[in-house]
Amino acid sequence: MEYPKVSIIIPTYNRESTLKRSINSILNQTYKSFELIIVDDGSTDKTKEVVNSFNDGRIIYLYQQNKGACAARNYGISIARGKYIAFQDSDDEWLPNKLEMQLSTIRRTKSDFDICRMQTVENKEIVPSDTAINAGLNAQYIIGANFMSTQMLLIRKDVILAEKFDPSLPRFQDWDLAMRLYPKYKSSFTPFVLVKRYLMSDSITYNNNKAVQAYSILEKKYSNIYTKNPDRYSIYLYNKVKACGKSLSREEKLSIYKTSFKYKARFKTLVRIIQTFFGKE
Structure with missing residues (x-):
């Protein structure tokens, strides 16, 4: 062998x-x-x-x-x-x-x-x-x-x-x-x-600021792929909020969740939108 x-x-x-x-x-x-x-x-x-x-x-x-x-x-x-x-x-x-x-x-x-x-x-x-x-x-x-x-x-x-x-x-x-x-x-x-x-x-892994930067780079780098896969892009955006944590403002989180929901309506995303709107996310 x-x-x-x-x-x-x-x-x-x-x-x-x-x-x-x-x-x-x-x-x-x-x-x-x-x-x-x-x-x-x-x-x-x-x-x-x-x-x-x-x-x-x-x-x-x-x-x-x-x-x-x-x-x-x-x-x-x-x-x-x-x-x-x-x-x-x-x-x-x-x-x-x-x-x-x-x-x-x-x-x-x-x-x-x-x-x-x-x-x-x-x-x-x-x-x-x-x-x-x-x-x-x-x-x-x-x-x-x-x-x-x-x-x-x-x-x-x-x-x-x-x-x-x-x-x-x-x-x-x-x-x-x-x-x-x-x-x-x-x-x-x-x-x-x-x-x-x-x-x-x-x-x-704990660096949320670097997560924000990296997500931005990935989104630009693979924009054509995300355009062709709205369902997976929705998941990508949903996960972005979790990964970036406190480096995102409440308004930024709300905007990302709303965009995620626009590309694919999911109940869990709707829940996050409501929680974030009322400052509980």
């Missing part, structure tokens, strides 16, 4: 406290044919010392001036030597059989990329959700709501070289990538939780 090399890329910035756990979860993989590319995005803490504490020839340490996680991932992709690419975050943890199981799925289905499930440790939320799975994890569903995070992804190198990450996005780079992958390439799904995600107090 062929054992193709996998290039695993970790972008990291000032995560000396969690990076060791992340690296260990990769070194403990049951599948051993990999290289681990750690791209230090301008850290000012002891990130380099943490990396150097590991004595493993498969680890490659790269440093760049702070340009953001997307640029760091793209840098890692550009020097990767594996047939497949996987991504890890410096906060998170892989289960030991992640690579083995996903490669098995790709071999069996002859897919271009595969995603597994991921669970957030703090709130036990699992993605993709059962709703997304039952809907088919397809290009149509992804228009309205994201179900892919980079840590869940195993992808052929030639595919990710053709697509890469959009560094203009301050958040939702994974959603943007999924919007491009699902309509063009063959996907597969490994239906097991193989990633544990940890939310730090300064996690980008």
Whole structure:
């Protein structure tokens, strides 16, 4: 059996406290044919010392001036030597059989990329959700709501070289990538939780201002798709309010909910409109 090399890329910035756990979860993989590319995005803490504490020839340490996680991932992709690419975050943890199981799925289905499930440790939320799975994890569903995070992804190198990450996005780079992958390439799904995600107090997940910026960029970038899919655009707008949180005023939330309702009349959206109007949302 062929054992193709996998290039695993970790972008990291000032995560000396969690990076060791992340690296260990990769070194403990049951599948051993990999290289681990750690791209230090301008850290000012002891990130380099943490990396150097590991004595493993498969680890490659790269440093760049702070340009953001997307640029760091793209840098890692550009020097990767594996047939497949996987991504890890410096906060998170892989289960030991992640690579083995996903490669098995790709071999069996002859897919271009595969995603597994991921669970957030703090709130036990699992993605993709059962709703997304039952809907088919397809290009149509992804228009309205994201179900892919980079840590869940195993992808052929030639595919990710053709697509890469959009560094203009301050958040939702994974959603943007999924919007491009699902309509063009063959996907597969490994239906097991193989990633544990940890939310730090300064996690980008909590940055509502960046969510507002990212939603604006995505809406412009895929305006033609949303125009052709009013039902999914309605869901996209509904989810926008939740993601952007307190960075939206009551008037802005009300306007977005009304637009969502215009494109697809849903009872839950009507409820949100009423709650927001009376200041209870």
